[in-house]
Amino acid sequence: MVKPAAKREVVKYLLGSYKASIERCCGVMNLHRSMWYYQSKKDDTEVIDKLNELAEQLPTRGFDEYYERIRKQGLKWNRKRVLRVYRSMKLESPENARKDFQQE
Template identity: 45%
Template structure:
C-alpha cells in the first residue's frame, strides 16, 4: 500500500509524455551552450596566414596544433565565419565542328610530311663505317 502512494508522488511528468515513450530526463534536458571563441580565433589565425586553404587542411592543422575538437563543430564555426571557399567548376568547351578529310585528286599526291628527311640529308652528319 505504501509503495503505490510513493510512486504517485514521484510522478512529476504527465501521462501523455509517459505514453509517448519520452523519458523525463530527455524532456527536461537543457543543452549546455559552449563557447566557440577559441575555435574562432584559431580558425582566423590559420586562414589569415593561408588564404586558399579549405576546411580539410585547416582542420588537419588544428589537429596538429593539439586541439581535439569535433570536425562537425569546427565546420559549423567555419561556415558561420563564411570562410568556405567557392568551388570553381571547369569551363565548358564548345563542340568542335568535324572537318572532312583531304582526298587526293591525282595519284601520288599526299598530305604528309617527313620530318626526318631534312636531318638525314644534312652535310654535318658523319657516318662511321
C-alpha cells in the same frame, strides 16, 4: 517544426504582453519549462580565433586543410564542432569553375 529558440522568443513576448505565468506561457507554446531556463554553454571563441588565424595564413585552403593543421597542433576539437563554426563564419569559398581548354 519550430525550434526551441523561436518558441523561447514567443514565450518572452507573451510574458511581456500579458499577465501570465511562465508555466502558462510555456504550456501555450508547448515548451518545457526546463528549456525556458536553459542557457547554452557553448563558447567557441578559441575555435573562431584559430580558424581566423589559419584563414589569414592560408586563404586558398579549405576546411580539411585547416582541420588537419588544428589536429597536428594537438588541439582535440571535434570535427563537427569545427565544421559548424567554419560554416557559421562563412569561410566557405565557392568551388572554382572549371575552365574548358580550347584545343587549337
